[in-house]
Amino acid sequence: MKGDLWIVCLLFCLFSWVVSISSAQKSTNFSATCPLDFGYVLRAPWSSSNCKVLNSYPQLSNGSAIPTSSKGQCCQNLLSLFGVAMAQHLKETSLFQLPNLETSASCIQEFQSKLNSLSLPSNLTSFCFDPIQFVNTPYICASIQTIQDWDKKLGNSTVLNSGCRSDLEDLTACDGCVAAGFRVQQQLIAIDGNASHSTDCFYFTILYAAGIVNEFGPESTGAMSCIFSIDLKKYGSSSKRHLALIFGLAGAGMAVLCMSLVLGLYIWWNKRWRKNDDVEMESTVSRRRMRPNTSVWFKFQELERATDSFSQKNFIGRGGFGVVYKGTLADGTNVAVKKIIESDFQGNDEFCNEVDIISNLKHRNLVSLRGCCVTDENRIESGESERFLVYDYMPNGNLEDHLFAVNQGGILKQPLTWPQRKNIILDVAKGLAYLHYGVKPAIYHRDIKATNILLDEDMRARVADFGLVKQSREGQSHLTTRVAGTHGYLAPEYALYGQLTEKSDVYSFGVVVLEIMCGRKVLDFSSGSPRAFLITDWAWSKVKAGKINEVLDTILVKTEDSVSANPRAIMVRFLLVGILCAHVMVALRPTILDALKMLEGDIEVPEIPDRPAPLGQPSFYNASGNTFSISPALSCLRLPAGDMLR
DSSP, X not given: OHHHHHHHHHHHHHHHHHHHXXXXXXXXXXXXXXXXOXXXXXXXXXXXXXXXXXXXOSOTTXXXXXXXXXXXXXXXXXXXXXXXXXXXXXXXXXXXXXSSHHHHHHHHHHHHHHHHHTTOOTTHXXXXXXXXXXXXXXXXXXXXXXXXXXXXXHOSOOHHHHXXXXXXXXXXXXXXXXXXXXXXXXXXXXXXXXXXXXXHHHXXXXXXXXXXXXXXXXXXHHIIIIISOOXXXXXXXXXXXXXXXXXHHXXXXXXXXXXXXXXXXXXXXXXXXXXXXXXXHHHHHHXXXXXXXXXXXXXXXXXXXXXTTTOGGGEEEEETTEEEEEEEOTTSOEEEEEEXXXXXXXXXXXXXXXXXXXXTOXXXXXXXXXXXXXXXXXXXXXXXXXXXXXXXXXXXXXXXXHHHOSEETTEEOOOOOHHHHHHHHHHHHHHHHIIIIISSSOEXXXXXXXXXXXXXXXXXXXXXXXXXXXXXOTTOOEEOXXXXXXXXXXXXXXXXXXXXXXXXHHHHHHHHHXXXXXXXXXXXXXXXXXXXXXXXXXXXXXXXXXXXXXXXXXHHHHGGGSSSOOOHHHHHHHHHHHHHHTOSSGGGXXXXXXXXXXHTTXXXXXXXXXXXXXXXXXXXXXXXXXXXXXXXGGTTOOSOHHHHTO
């Protein structure tokens, strides 16, 4: 009996052990926890409209029943949204992907549960994702799995580390970050050697930029909207603006009350005790109102010390409205100080209004205004104020020096390479696009030319000299009786009739492109011909005759067959865009945005249209044959005025 009882106990223990082992196995296989936090899916104001559309398709799993655009937009949006958590995970663990398939499946399931809370289809993630795509593996993107792998392949300081660090809600900063992302992606593809891994490499680049580089983190508005391209709704900002309005009105009421009290006390004080100080008080208030809202208001003594009393050794050159000196501020920063000599400004108030406009222009392809200075009227004998503008200093001078002055001051300058020329053209186009479309109302430069394009330490171009800028009225061209600009670069309709539009700048831009691609000045009297050379006529006629090699700068043509061959097709495209932008008829010129898309290859360059008449005619010469009284771009136009302005 005891033996039977012992056997029963043994069997019961054995059964309990088997059950416990089975439970442990089940727990191991099916309870993998997700290390990602998807709380932001419910907090962030992301637009789920692309995915809500799919609710109208009862069989979501049947991909063929759903429009491709709807599927792609929704799935891409969800992948970007999922990537926010992956970037945070990378920051915390140094792992670009999840450790195993079970963890990936668990995270996708948890992500779906958040989407369910937003009344989105319950099988979206199974429709868009494959769990294996988030699992760590050495077989994608240059065998990178961890941050340590990334550093070994690329180093710990890439263009992403500088381009994506700041607040990316700023559009200019975002643009720079995206450009840096594409550059790093290309580096990774080159290391990997397999172009089919480009998508994975781009995803890794995004995770690194958001999780490791950006100071505000992957859940910040800038990172989500810029790095991940998630469409964020703006309703959150309206409530903030509403509160700001309430506090602002309350503050304004208190301010009015205080101002009334102060004003009453001032009137009483003024009548009784300070009658003799009227003039002094008025002049003080006037000077305070005169100050523009620039970030820095320089004292004249600071600029005098910076330029060594405007010494001739610091003289850089003459620009629009004045002369420019190199200066070094007390903190060691090099600046360019422009002393305004002549201008259209009627008094200091108008000058300061113009400075206000310029100081608000912030773009990496524009020369930044650091500040200004207006001196006391009593400082010089004439009794007039002196005006100064202080800009960032550009160490490589202007474009014309590098294009046409190969030997200057005994220093042999190297000709610009094709990559440098390409970057300069794109940089100028982006700077103009910002002026025309990045600010409201739009700004027209009016004097785009080679000497107004400055080069920084990296030989990247920045558009300079905004002494002639004009803000447009919304949706209208700007008509002016005073034409400002430079012979050869002026658009015909602007020079003849004073019609200033965004396409007036496009014409000047086209001339600059031709100078860069041809290596010749817009006007050239040195050819020995009885008629002057006008680059727009010459380039158009040569291209129409099929002689493109005669138009391109010989330096570009000669190096085309070198080891690092220049892409001739791209050069021709840039040349054709220059000719198109410098067309005499306004309607046949592209906008600067379309020109930029053509240059970057996003849209095709249309066939170059015929010109209505040759622009370079001898009628603008005097008897000596070597001077002119009117821009050759304006001479002998065989077009009715109305046609040219269309």
